[in-house]
Amino acid sequence: MRLSKAGENFIIREEGMVLHTYKDQIGVLTIGVGHTGPDVKEGQVITEDEARSIFRRDVERFENCVRKGVPNLRLEQCQFDALVSFAFNVGCGNFASSTLLKLLNQGKISEAAEQFQRWNKAGGKVLPVLTRRRAREARLFLTGQYVS
Structure with a gap:
């Protein structure tokens, strides 16, 4: 899937989608669609095509982590998508060790x-933006509503 x-x-x-580097809510250097890592440099600028290409590569990693996490479950497409969104945001390690999984x-x-709602903190602080995101991911998971 x-x-x-x-x-x-x-x-x-x-x-x-941000085409220049910025620091996220907890100060992590980020670019494109939530992309972080050693390849992200201060002052970097990318095109929308580059952002989409990086995003696609990142998504593959999180698709794999979800598939690995639920090897014997038959998921609906909306459930898989919600789990990939969740893993994309919290990371594969956190996804793999989660009570959710x-x-x-x-x-x-x-x-x-x-x-989903338990994962609304970053840097130890509850972030309203994460609380709202988790509600949307849970709704997608349960109902198939792709509304953000």
Whole structure:
């Protein structure tokens, strides 16, 4: 399973697309669609095409992490997309160790969906923007509504 076009658009709306480097809410240097890492340099500027290309490469990593996390589950496309959005934001390590994933693999879908809201902090602080994002990811996961 791969992230759908609607899922890509969902993540882009959630993350935003910024064509120059900036520091995110906790001070991490970021560019494009939430891209971080050693290749991101202060003062860097990219084109929209470059941002989309980087995003696609990043998404592949998170698709793989979701597939690896739920190897025996048959997910709906909207569930897969919500999980990729979640992993994209919290990272594969946090996704892999999350109670959300444990409950999902136990077949406890509703209980797993409730876990999205627990991931609303960055740098130890509750961020309203993350609280709202998690609500939208949970809604996507449960209902298939790709609304940001």
